[in-house]
Amino acid sequence: MRHFKNFMILVMTLTALTLTSCSSSDDSGDGGGSGGGAGSGVLVAKVNGNSYQSMAISSTATVANNGQSLIIIASNSSGKAFSFTVLDFNGEGTYPIGGGANIANSASYTVTDVDLNNPQNSTTEIWQAPYDDTEVGEIVVTSVTDSKVKGTFNFTCKNVGGDQSLKTITNGSFNLDKQVVN
Template sequence: MRHLKQMMLFVMVGSLLTITSCSKSDDGGGGGSAASGTLTANVGGASFQSMEISSKATLANAGGISNLIIIASNSDGNAFAITISGYTGEGTYDITGASIGGVVGSYTETNVNLSNPTASTTEIWQAPYDDTKVGTISVSEETATNVIGTFSFKCKNVNGDGSVKNITDGSFNLSKQTI
């Protein structure tokens, strides 16, 4: 559990440090199909569903800029981290590296070696990874206690083998905290 907490902190800090660009339309799209408290997605053909206990949306204000941070993990040690810096509410935000701004997404896989924990590995796929638009995040509903939306993006293992994962059918229905 300690390793999972450290990994989630690493993903969140990494996402915040790699802020790239953001554009927003007023259409937040449909709400998706995730059950309350979870994030679901198709990761390169494999289903992902987070656990409610390890999934949360946080709305944070830093220096007058609102940031929506979504962290969600499952029992296999896999996790999503999505950050919208410059968040202004319901709408669709592009993930693109074309300019400085603030929408990033990442997917992490942690393989724990139980017989030798120091030999455990973590791979992180990041978006954006170049100057093109690689996806979108849509927030369709935000209340005082909840955030609902959808997402899809392509992400690249920039520090590993260079592989690209296609994230499709992403959906979240998360409790929200404001700090």
């Protein structure tokens, strides 16, 4: 059993290294024109200056409520994820995050640290925006087709349930497969 556990840790480590070190021509930064620097199927950003890229298998844009809501979820193999909710979605355009009536548009950045030795000790921290009544950023949808949603974003978010720290998200862009749910 001990050898099996060591083998599984080795496999998971190699898998994580492989997933985080892979590159493709889609990562060239051109994003296919409109939509910023994200390659097809992923979301990219700078989190306090550090690069982030989601995995295509765990990243999607969902148009819901008869086309009136946009929900974006994108995560990577390191336990880091972004989520966005845009209410009153009208296709291409700029959607403020926060600022009075625009408080319904929201964004978050989540970090989950998994303790492989004791999964019950795993932690999740969430930095959310907006965190007060001011405008803290925006999501710009630059292209919506039958199969893709592309755009850019930036915002400041706060760990309101934890240490109250702020994270600045810059140079964000997405080029995600689109799902429609009514």
